[in-house]
Amino acid sequence: MNDMSAPPYKVVGTRPVRPDGVDKVTGKAVFGPDFAASGMLHGAVLRSPHPHARIRAIDTSKAAALPGVRAVVTGADFPTLESLTMALGESSGDVLDIARNCMALDKALYEGHAVAAVAATSTLIAREALQLIAVDYEVLPHVIGIEEAMAADAPVLHDTLFTKGLDATPDKPSNVATRFVMANGDVESALAGAAAVASGRFTTAPVHQGYIEPHACVASVNADGQTQIWASSQGAFMIRSLTATILGMPISDIRVTPLEIGGGFGGKTTVYLEPVAVLLSRKCGLPVRLVMTRDEVFRASGPAPGSVVDLRIGADKDGKLVAADIEFRNSAGAFPGSSVHATAMCSLACYRIANFRVTGWDVVSNMPSSAAYRAPGAPPVVFAVESALDEIAMQLGLDPIDLRLRNAVRPGDPGPMGMPHGPVALVECLEAAKAHPHWTAPLAPRHGRGVAAGFWPNYGGQSTATVSVAEDGTITVVTGSPDIGGSRASMAMMAAEVLGLPYEAVRCIVADTASIGFSMVTGGSRTTFATGKAVVEASEAVVATLRARAAAIWGIEDDAVTWQGGAAQAAGQEPLTIKAIAAKAGQSAGGTIAAEATVNPLDYAAGLAVHICDTEVDPETRQVRVARYTAVQDVGRAIHPSYVEGQMQGGAVQGIGWALNEGYVHDAGGRVANAGFLDYRMPVASDLPMIDTVMIEVPNPAHPFGVKGVGEAPIVPPLGAVANAVSRAAGVRLRDLPMSPDRVHAAIAAKG
Amino acid sequence: MARVLLTPAVLAEFPGAAETGAVEAVNLFQLVRELDARFPCMGPWCDARAAFAVDGVSAPDWSQRLGPDSEVLIITRIAGG
Amino acid sequence: MTTATYHAPASLSEALGLLAAHPGAQVLAGGTDLIVQVRAGRAAPSAFIDIKTIAGLTGVRRSGEGFAIGAATPCTALLKDAALCAAWPGVVEAANLIGSVQVRNRATMGGNLCNASPAADSVPALIAAGATCLIAGPQGEREVAVTDLPQGPGRVALQPGELIVELRLPARPMGGGDAYLRGIPRSEMDIAVAGAGVALVLGADGLCTAARVALGAVAPTALLVPEAGAALVGTRIDDAALTRMAAAAQAACKPIDDKRGTAVYRIHMAGVLARRAALIARDRAENNA
Numbered sequence A: 001m002n003d004m005s006a007p008p009y010k011v012v013g014t015r016p017v018r019p020d021g022v023d024k025v026t027g028k029a030v031f032g033p034d035f036a037a038s039g040m041l042h043g044a045v046l047r048s049p050h051p052h053a054r055i056r057a058i059d060t061s062k063a064a065a066l067p068g069v070r071a072v073v074t075g076a077d078f079p080t081l082e083s084l085t086m087a088l089g090e091s092s093g094d095v096l097d098i099a100r101n102c103m104a105l106d107k108a109l110y111e112g113h114a115v116a117a118v119a120a121t122s123t124l125i126a127r128e129a130l131q132l133i134a135v136d137y138e139v140l141p142h143v144i145g146i147e148e149a150m151a152a153d154a155p156v157l158h159d160t161l162f163t164k165g166l167d168a169t170p171d172k173p174s175n176v177a178t179r180f181v182m183a184n185g186d187v188e189s190a191l192a193g194a195a196a197v198a199s200g201r202f203t204t205a206p207v208h209q210g211y212i213e214p215h216a217c218v219a220s221v222n223a224d225g226q227t228q229i230w231a232s233s234q235g236a237f238m239i240r241s242l243t244a245t246i247l248g249m250p251i252s253d254i255r256v257t258p259l260e261i262g263g264g265f266g267g268k269t270t271v272y273l274e275p276v277a278v279l280l281s282r283k284c285g286l287p288v289r290l291v292m293t294r295d296e297v298f299r300a301s302g303p304a305p306g307s308v309v310d311l312r313i314g315a316d317k318d319g320k321l322v323a324a325d326i327e328f329r330n331s332a333g334a335f336p337g338s339s340v341h342a343t344a345m346c347s348l349a350c351y352r353i354a355n356f357r358v359t360g361w362d363v364v365s366n367m368p369s370s371a372a373y374r375a376p377g378a379p380p381v382v383f384a385v386e387s388a389l390d391e392i393a394m395q396l397g398l399d400p401i402d403l404r405l406r407n408a409v410r411p412g413d414p415g416p417m418g419m420p421h422g423p424v425a426l427v428e429c430l431e432a433a434k435a436h437p438h439w440t441a442p443l444a445p446r447h448g449r450g451v452a453a454g455f456w457p458n459y460g461g462q463s464t465a466t467v468s469v470a471e472d473g474t475i476t477v478v479t480g481s482p483d484i485g486g487s488r489a490s491m492a493m494m495a496a497e498v499l500g501l502p503y504e505a506v507r508c509i510v511a512d513t514a515s516i517g518f519s520m521v522t523g524g525s526r527t528t529f530a531t532g533k534a535v536v537e538a539s540e541a542v543v544a545t546l547r548a549r550a551a552a553i554w555g556i557e558d559d560a561v562t563w564q565g566g567a568a569q570a571a572g573q574e575p576l577t578i579k580a581i582a583a584k585a586g587q588s589a590g591g592t593i594a595a596e597a598t599v600n601p602l603d604y605a606a607g608l609a610v611h612i613c614d615t616e617v618d619p620e621t622r623q624v625r626v627a628r629y630t631a632v633q634d635v636g637r638a639i640h641p642s643y644v645e646g647q648m649q650g651g652a653v654q655g656i657g658w659a660l661n662e663g664y665v666h667d668a669g670g671r672v673a674n675a676g677f678l679d680y681r682m683p684v685a686s687d688l689p690m691i692d693t694v695m696i697e698v699p700n701p702a703h704p705f706g707v708k709g710v711g712e713a714p715i716v717p718p719l720g721a722v723a724n725a726v727s728r729a730a731g732v733r734l735r736d737l738p739m740s741p742d743r744v745h746a747a748i749a750a751k752g
Numbered sequence B: 001m002a003r004v005l006l007t008p009a010v011l012a013e014f015p016g017a018a019e020t021g022a023v024e025a026v027n028l029f030q031l032v033r034e035l036d037a038r039f040p041c042m043g044p045w046c047d048a049r050a051a052f053a054v055d056g057v058s059a060p061d062w063s064q065r066l067g068p069d070s071e072v073l074i075i076t077r078i079a080g081g
Numbered sequence C: 001m002t003t004a005t006y007h008a009p010a011s012l013s014e015a016l017g018l019l020a021a022h023p024g025a026q027v028l029a030g031g032t033d034l035i036v037q038v039r040a041g042r043a044a045p046s047a048f049i050d051i052k053t054i055a056g057l058t059g060v061r062r063s064g065e066g067f068a069i070g071a072a073t074p075c076t077a078l079l080k081d082a083a084l085c086a087a088w089p090g091v092v093e094a095a096n097l098i099g100s101v102q103v104r105n106r107a108t109m110g111g112n113l114c115n116a117s118p119a120a121d122s123v124p125a126l127i128a129a130g131a132t133c134l135i136a137g138p139q140g141e142r143e144v145a146v147t148d149l150p151q152g153p154g155r156v157a158l159q160p161g162e163l164i165v166e167l168r169l170p171a172r173p174m175g176g177g178d179a180y181l182r183g184i185p186r187s188e189m190d191i192a193v194a195g196a197g198v199a200l201v202l203g204a205d206g207l208c209t210a211a212r213v214a215l216g217a218v219a220p221t222a223l224l225v226p227e228a229g230a231a232l233v234g235t236r237i238d239d240a241a242l243t244r245m246a247a248a249a250q251a252a253c254k255p256i257d258d259k260r261g262t263a264v265y266r267i268h269m270a271g272v273l274a275r276r277a278a279l280i281a282r283d284r285a286e287n288n289a
């Protein structure tokens, strides 16, 4: 394990209560759907009942005439495609898709696709008005499944979509947006010489992020164009820029105030309602609230892509991996963009393999446009790869952890995108897993044990933070990074550590877009790393100022002053506490003490995780029970260990759901059949054992406290870990997720 | 002359750029201008989508000087969740 | 705008009068189906007639040797009646598999029956137990076997203006025992993929003298499967009898593939659950002999 002795931190590594905790447990916290502005109207969105239809005409006159209705909008109220292309140039593609996803223009591309919206004096009137909107649909043949969508005779969603990445540009549009190939060495001859080869097809269903809080916002537009939006999301700045871009507005005209967020998991890194609410408010001059129902969340907000993965992986007789050939197809939903690059990059990132060919296809079909979901792209392909490694271990009679250790990447090895791996700690994670009592605990009858590893690159990027000293020497930290996992606590802790103050002396808030500099979304496991760096830099600048003030008061050089225990220290002087300096600052000593830091670090470090899972398969009902689960992860440095463990446990649980029972089910008409929590079977508390966690701390040298991101890596291994456990318990390889009892039954029955 | 390496994700967008080889540029800004001149739209695309690594180290700051033997890797940015 | 009206009658006759006066009215018991359906736009009653305010419709009464359960009695209240729990544990357990504690604090067996979902949990248990329901309506009162009430998904044999007043359970026979089990992929908060209720009687000699087997979620309505019951009668509920019983239960299934599970799996589960429920019922019967 890590041989660095733990640095002597006072605050970092402790487990204080989060600053937003009291509000949340007492029900005071204002989440997206809770916010109300005075004079606010209530909006509702009309959604297509057809998975694929041309919109010939929309007649909103009856709805507009209903008493109480103040505004109606349709796709025609959005700026035109041409004007957006002119304004944005090459990068307009995605934004156009996001705009079209917010509201259909000439075609509804999935059941639930927004086609019109109204604002009225009550929700009931708004809903009634929707029924008065007459949409003339020409129903078109639809396609849902990945392979069906790739077929030559499939109904085509976009006649402007020509496959990128083929040797020759196709002359016909299709549902295949991109082919992507990553290759090295000679796969075929390496496979031919392999002692063990695992091969097969693995599939996963589209799954929803399953956040409890539905999408919601309030927008208020003034006659001069100045606009306010209150919304919960993973990035207020993301809402601001996307809304401004989609509606052709100056960014500075929009101010977005973040509300408490009730879960995002990647699904709140884009806009659905905000541009629509702005258009409605612009038409009537009053604030307008839009809130999705659970049904709308499932039908119209982003699932993670489903996938079909074919692979062959070979190893020599000692278990050294010699070659991998992977072809995966991701379902992007209605618009291109199913994280094929990340899928390819993460597929083999854990292992040294000289010969590989990874081919990815990004495929559109008549489903909601897919959205990010923790480690977007990685879990399905890693499920396939880790299943194959389990088969190889069985074929060669090797311990599955030993097999992985034999092939694990080490720092400096070639990385998946051509850059060398940074401080990856896969070996440490595997060794900790092997040493954990779980790995050697005896297995009860009918139980199986699976293990799997996972890689996620993490991210850095732009963040801003300000740190200011109040008149009494207490501290306010302001960031622009929505807090989805306890980051306000972590930011306050890092500032307190630098300032030498107790945690309680530092409070942290997330500001609106007019009150702090640009910060990217809280996503990509970047916030504690990047925003944390900004907080540390700003705190250090405040310490420098405090030392300078003390030096001025004492009449000595700045360099002669050190900062320790929240006070300036110098030889022969009584320490000057921050409280004393702050008190003087306003009167005699240089004015307000505050600092801002803007950062854009890209020296982030990848997250590695190894999970062990025991499952029991009922011999009659074929029902799977997760009996024991251990999540090991290299976390760099755990600023707040409880919240890091929470990320690891949450990732494991979401992955278990993905593996066992979650998944979109479509009926023959292309409509979602299980758009609610009763039939979209996320795990409930009683389905799960305690998720044990083991944090490995191999610090990231590029972060002052060694932080690596921890939010995404833990959802990468569980699909494989659970599938390997179930396969070993059931005596048959389970290749299709979810492994619902009827699937397990069918797999066992097929084996005979 | 900096040596330019394009990852498959970039090649999918600009198939013709495979043989790019070496580009004369003092820094990444100039490198992107040179690429844009050769391959239509590559400049705006780099602004929006690309990430660079110079000699195996990621380079967020495009003003970074390029040496005569620098190896520049162009990759696409990966979105997180 | 059309808005539904809400009524809280104090008596059964007032409720019947309201039902007669409002043709599009629906009875509101716990509302755990009805309110959900209204919100989703799948039901739009002209009026809600709340039966929870009717005196005497909430609670469990002794009725002769048997039990009368008021139609507005929430499922969790059944747990508090020790005699009912001792006599018909399978019924009480079935009702207390529904949803979560919060749902069960509202949900009623009458609502479960009248909502007529093929997967309703309390219904197979009630059928196995030989329960009846007392129905009141414009023509007066009638008593109908629970097994005769469901007609298809969402349809029950109630005439306009009628409502269920109470569910009736007979006295537990000497040597009787019952049980209900369901299959769900999760451990709770899920809808049955299949369900099986078994009630049986063991004679003094340990031989089964009567048995009723009912299945849920494997056909458009809950099914009473007389052949399955017959397979147990005259046996010691041994392995061979259980195998014949399970086969008879499976033969009666007419399930569909849907979002909750495949037809093949449902049939498989009907056999597994009927067998397991019969074993529990047998153990209970032995303790009651």
Ligand SMILES: Cc1cc2nc3c(=O)[nH]c(=O)nc-3n(C[C@H](O)[C@H](O)[C@H](O)COP(=O)(O)OP(=O)(O)OC[C@H]3O[C@@H](n4cnc5c(N)ncnc54)[C@H](O)[C@@H]3O)c2cc1C
Residues within 6 Å of the ligand: A678, C026, C027, C028, C029, C030, C031, C032, C033, C034, C035, C036, C051, C071, C072, C097, C098, C099, C100, C103, C106, C107, C108, C109, C110, C111, C112, C113, C114, C115, C119, C120, C121, C122, C162, C163, C164, C165, C189, C190, C191, C192
């Ligand atoms: C989260 C959740 C989980 C659930 N889980 C389950 C489950 O696990 N198993 C299961 O079986 N069900 C489940 N249900 C469905 C529901 O809770 C049950 O069917 C419940 O028993 C319905 O009872 P209720 O009193 O709430 O009925 P209500 O919603 O009040 O009524 C249901 C229907 O019956 C009619 N009705 C009610 N009482 C009478 C009467 N006395 N006379 C005539 N008509 C009447 C109503 O008009 C309505 O049409 C679940 C529901 C939810 C919301």
